[in-house]
Amino acid sequence: MPYDPSAYPPFAVTVDLVVLTVRRHALCALTVRRGEQPFQGRWALPGGFVRADEDLAQAAARELSEETGLTAHDPSVPAQDNGAHLEQLATYGDPKRDPRMRVVSVAHLALAPDLPAPRPGGDANSARWAPVEELLAQGGYGRDGEPVAPLAFDHAQILADGVERARSKIEYSSLATAFCPPEFTVGELRRVYEAVWGVALDPRNFHRKVTGTPGFLVPTGGTTTRQGGRPAQLFRAGGATLLNPPMLRPEV
Amino acid sequence: MPYDPSAYPPFAVTVDLVVLTVRRHALCALTVRRGEQPFQGRWALPGGFVRADEDLAQAAARELSEETGLTAHDPSVPAQDNGAHLEQLATYGDPKRDPRMRVVSVAHLALAPDLPAPRPGGDANSARWAPVEELLAQGGYGRDGEPVAPLAFDHAQILADGVERARSKIEYSSLATAFCPPEFTVGELRRVYEAVWGVALDPRNFHRKVTGTPGFLVPTGGTTTRQGGRPAQLFRAGGATLLNPPMLRPEV
DNA sequence: GATCATAGTCGTCTGCCTGACGATAAACAC
DNA sequence: GTGTTTATCGTCAGGCAGACGACTATGATC
Known part of the structure; x- marks a missing residue:
């Protein structure tokens, strides 16, 4: 050729x-x-x-x-x-x-x-x-x-x-934080997942999962009430890019 | 523009x-x-x-x-x-x-x-x-x-x-079967994973995992001894393309 | 100010899956 | 027969996820 x-x-x-x-x-x-x-x-x-x-x-x-x-x-x-x-x-x-x-x-x-x-x-x-x-x-x-x-x-x-x-x-990555402002709450991050996947997630299990994954979220110390309700901790994205184990998209 | x-x-x-x-x-x-x-x-x-x-x-x-x-x-x-x-x-x-x-x-x-x-x-x-x-x-x-x-x-x-x-x-997919001939044994499939990942996998856990995943493998009924040792069952790739839960690549 | 609605956070329990590993089975080589 | 190799079944403990109860801290409403 x-x-x-x-x-x-x-x-x-x-x-x-x-x-x-x-x-x-x-x-x-x-x-x-x-x-x-x-x-x-x-x-x-x-x-x-x-x-x-x-x-x-x-x-x-x-x-x-x-x-x-x-x-x-x-x-x-x-x-x-x-x-x-x-x-x-x-x-x-x-x-x-x-x-x-x-x-x-x-x-x-x-x-x-x-x-x-x-x-x-x-x-x-x-x-x-x-x-x-x-x-x-x-x-x-x-x-x-x-x-x-x-x-x-x-x-x-x-x-x-x-x-x-x-x-x-x-x-399987921390990319959902790319949809969030520099500082965000666990609830805001959860609403990103819910919007992208089009499903409802359990707030308690989600909170446990994301705060328990090392390197995913770093607390900034501040809090906010911009979503109403009890003040929520503010976080920044941590250095981790790959989540292991991953977040699981609900079946069906 | x-x-x-x-x-x-x-x-x-x-x-x-x-x-x-x-x-x-x-x-x-x-x-x-x-x-x-x-x-x-x-x-x-x-x-x-x-x-x-x-x-x-x-x-x-x-x-x-x-x-x-x-x-x-x-x-x-x-x-x-x-x-x-x-x-x-x-x-x-x-x-x-x-x-x-x-x-x-x-x-x-x-x-x-x-x-x-x-x-x-x-x-x-x-x-x-x-x-x-x-x-x-x-x-x-x-x-x-x-x-x-x-x-x-x-x-x-x-x-x-x-x-x-x-x-x-x-x-997370059944693509490893693309490396195999039309009929293959669990051991041959395991050697594919080992070669691609460059790791050693436990034959017993691997066998349990792949045979337990619905739609991954379909037994053909035949057996072979082409690898030596005890005759092994022959399988074809099943219809499933996505493995849920996935095969996990061992850490480090 | 009491009550309510809203959102956030911590715990518990149960079931499933995985990794580690013992044990048995069925072939071949000598 | 004995040893070697590979396949296959079982057991057990630890980890994680889903379901869900309970409590906390705000603002809104009466």
């Missing part, structure tokens, strides 16, 4: 982002409204072309910053504030996924704490956080009864894969 | 394969000798360009077939014979990973049973199964005392990622 660099088929390479957060007890994804054909006016995942001198991770971090203002965590620096977790998800390269030309998209998954407001690009109507439940309800209806158009391109599949990755990854 | 299809930077897209098998109690990977610059004469992972009308998975399956004669399992058809497991691993796109041009490589992971002989391409000296331990021993020495040159390009990183994926995936 002789290697002829001039004979390779030309591709465009993009990065698409599945940016997840937890808002009002629901797992939400960032979507942007497409301004051009194809799929004009439809919602899509944010993304863009990889530049000629850019690594894939750099391109994903740049797109994330452009769309949300978030900076990506450097994985080598564990306990960082004000940043999102960013990792490569999978690559999608069906020849017909973009009708215009051959585009291979390297999807990335970002997990972010709840942001004050969707500030993407400055354009008001062009971006929003939408519950993944609505986005993935194919041909269904949103919470307000409006019919929901499916996402552009193969973005519904990409989103589904990203959500599944997030759901399984918070089982 | 206006979308200008004529302004995208041109990329070449390839698939690279991490093909793993278990031979003589060791986890081995398929490597091919490079015939051209750069890295001429060095060992590399098999791979090649994605064709213009090909899906990424199709390209990976085609390369796998060309190099090994294996056909890839269709994941939608569970209990298939004479095929390898094939899944996407990750995508590598550092701008400098190929000195000639911008190449993005979508790496795939294939798990295959021990093959009679490496029959890649027909060229004798151009391909071999090598223990991953030797391939990843950076600047180390192989089993025969010969110094080992590291793999070409970033293939050592790709191989390491593939091995780690395989090691973690046999924990």
Whole structure:
């Protein structure tokens, strides 16, 4: 198989982002409204072309910053504030996924704490956080009864894969803290798990589990009552990244 | 961000394969000798360009077939014979990973049973199964005392990622059976786990665990003594793909 | 201020799973 | 027959998770 660099088929390479957060007890994804054909006016995942001198991770971090203002965590620096977790998800390269030309998209998954407001690009109507439940309800209806158009391109599949990755990854890693602000309570962390998994968890067993896992949570000393009820201890994420034994997602 | 299809930077897209098998109690990977610059004469992972009308998975399956004669399992058809497991691993796109041009490589992971002989391409000296331990021993020495040159390009990183994926995936899935022939004994399956993880497992506890997990193994009724000792029951892989609870990799 | 609702935290109990390991079974080599 | 090898069954103790009772500390309401 002789290697002829001039004979390779030309591709465009993009990065698409599945940016997840937890808002009002629901797992939400960032979507942007497409301004051009194809799929004009439809919602899509944010993304863009990889530049000629850019690594894939750099391109994903740049797109994330452009769309949300978030900076990506450097994985080598564990306990960082004000940043999102960013990792490569999978690559999608069906020849017909973009009708215009051959585009291979390297999807990335970002997990972010709840942001004050969707500030993407400055354009008001062009971006929003939408519950993944609505986005993935194919041909269904949103919470307000409006019919929901499916996402552009193969973005519904990409989103589904990203959500599944997030759901399984918070089982055996401490990634759920990426959805939380720098300081958070055990109850807030539990509501993250409940929103991502879509189940109810026993507060007592959850508390025992997360406080008993070494390196998962570090108490800051402070307390808060922002959730109402008895004041709760505040924690920061500990250094541990892998939970052993893992959190178990309830069956059924 | 206006979308200008004529302004995208041109990329070449390839698939690279991490093909793993278990031979003589060791986890081995398929490597091919490079015939051209750069890295001429060095060992590399098999791979090649994605064709213009090909899906990424199709390209990976085609390369796998060309190099090994294996056909890839269709994941939608569970209990298939004479095929390898094939899944996407990750995508590598550092701008400098190929000195000639911008190449993005979508790496795939294939798990295959021990093959009679490496029959890649027909060229004798151009391909071999090598223990991953030797391939990843950076600047180390192989089993025969010969110094080992590291793999070409970033293939050592790709191989390491593939091995780690395989090691973690046999924990919670039934994928270890992909390393076994269609019918196999509990002891043979245990040796697969031992080779992939590089640890020794208790035969009695292992036997209890795998035979007690519903859907993992289906007895065929036959027995064999091909491993010596008392005849062992033969099994086929059951329909279950996820093991719950998982096999636990021993600590340290 | 008493009462209530809400959320957080600590304990107990039971069942399941795992790791350590003894014992037996069925083949082959000599 | 004896020894060696591998397979398979059993036992026991420790750890962890699910179910759930009890108590604590706030703010809201009357």
